[in-house]
Amino acid sequence: MAQAAAAPPAMASDITQQPKAPATGFVKLAKDVFAGTCGGIAVTAVGHPFDTIKVRLQCQSMEKPIYAGVVDCAKKTVQWEGLPGLYKGVMSPLAGQMFFRASLFGAFGESKRWLATNADGTTRALRTADYYKAGAITGFIAAFTEGPIDFYKSQIQVQIIRSKADPAYRPPYTTVSACVQATIRENGFKGPFQGLGATILRNTPANAVYLGTFEVLKGAAAKQLGCKSNADLPAWAVLSSAALGAFGYWFAIFPVDVIKSSMQTDNIIKGQRRFPDMVTAAKLLWAEGGIKRFYKGFSPCLIRAAPANGAMLYTVDKVTHMLNKE
Template sequence: MPTNASSPASTSGSSGWMKIGKDIFAGTCGGISVTLVGHPFDTLKIRLQSQPMDKPIYSGVVDCARKTVQWEGLGGLYKGVTSPLAGQMFFRASLFGAFGQSKRWLGTNSDGSARPLKPLDFYKAGAMTGFVAAFTEGPIDFYKSQIQVQIIRAKQVPDYKPPYTTVSECVRATVRESGFRGPFQGLSATLLRNTPANAIYLGNFEMLKQMYCKRYNCTQAEIPGAVVTAAAGLGGCTYWLAIFPVDCIKSAMQTDTVLRSQRKYTDFLTTAKLLWAEGGIKRFYKGFTPCIIRAAPANGVMLLTVEKVTAMLG
């Protein structure tokens, strides 16, 4: 995380832009690391979330992993990975740039002087960050998810020919159909997921670091990497525990057809009602196992990378 969160400084002039630049660069490095580590688990999550309840393609997470490798090779686990990799700079720029700026803003008095952040401030900063980042994460997730579920449609419909097999083809198809709004399919669910989830995720991460520093009388720069990784992993687990049903709704909306006239999941409430009708509360926890397995190592690697890169930049 950028700077010592307990005593942020206000940004002005070139020094302010330098801090934002460091936040963005460190966040991008962290984003690339989390994508490489976590994308296979994300593929399994999306496929389990999106398969039909009445005629499932996969019986569980192990079966999904086995069939993915059997049908598509190891590369199948990385379906759609070009979208998050290509979008990391934009997404992490919004995520860590917004988080760094939010903490500095909350830690600045009206006269421009700095003040220590209160515990609640970390959660406020996380919520603001989640809202802002949804506008970059939404399109990235949308294109990624569209590619990840093509295999499900192929197994459901005989002689199915996917309308697109690459992210670039999907981009062209959505722009033709919906123009600028195309990649924001499911944005309402992304906003409802990201805002509270990042408040919990980033807030808990910062508070755990604060607690460690207080107990061992050290600065955040002196926190061992293993502790940072554990705090980030726990923060990632609380993220998903808090909002997984909303994520399931988001996945349904984002994997729906890009043709607006043929969409089944037209808005957040309609999607929630239809998913409930499919399987009750269990329907909202499809894909939870690979998601929670991924949460600790992927988020631990990401935030540890961010911390170390930020420290290296000074």
């Protein structure tokens, strides 16, 4: 069977020509889901405060900003809301981790297995490009579970901005569960998918860069360090691969993320929305501040990228290898 000479060393979770374990497709998927859920809890615990700051900086008014920058946003959040303020909306990602990570890492595992399967049913080693293709497929699929999670989280995160800008403002809901009820009541099953188009446009290329770079860098590190497989990589190699993949994620799509956040934090009542679609959102945001407007909140993303994504992918990697260990 033909193999690509430049292919990175196969991971324990990757496809090989002679699989060591006779696990069924369902068992493999279940392992991917469990590992992904563990990683999702890790990234939420580490990264949610940075995400709160990012969303608030992205969505505040350019003319009358509430926060002067990253540090000021963090200080005022703690001053006005206490430390729990940094975790506003956290119940949405926590409650949705199993569904989101099931779609993310389940799709990534299945995409890699599909790309590694030849037309005659035999398998081959994944090529470098295959990891990026699998990441793109994964990003598209995961958008349908990540979109609603981000929507509910963001709706809660920005209420403080509106209350500070308008003393007469009264939040229509103060908890994620109340937000879920309100959006379903107003827009039916489509309610949680507000801003879905922007989520898909962000996720597809971003996850191609993120997950593809992570896998390729691990393979290169394993080859350089003389490891028999990626499972033998030291922690620093896995964490640094995850961090660089995360940096690539945000550099690739941040302006689209600003559009997504703007649409997801908009009014749930269609007739009162300022950003009814991506084109309108892009035009209005550009009018507010040109190219700089599309990079509001970029700093906390970069600060968050290494620790949060490192924690997630390192956890996923280690749990996956543990589950596949004979």
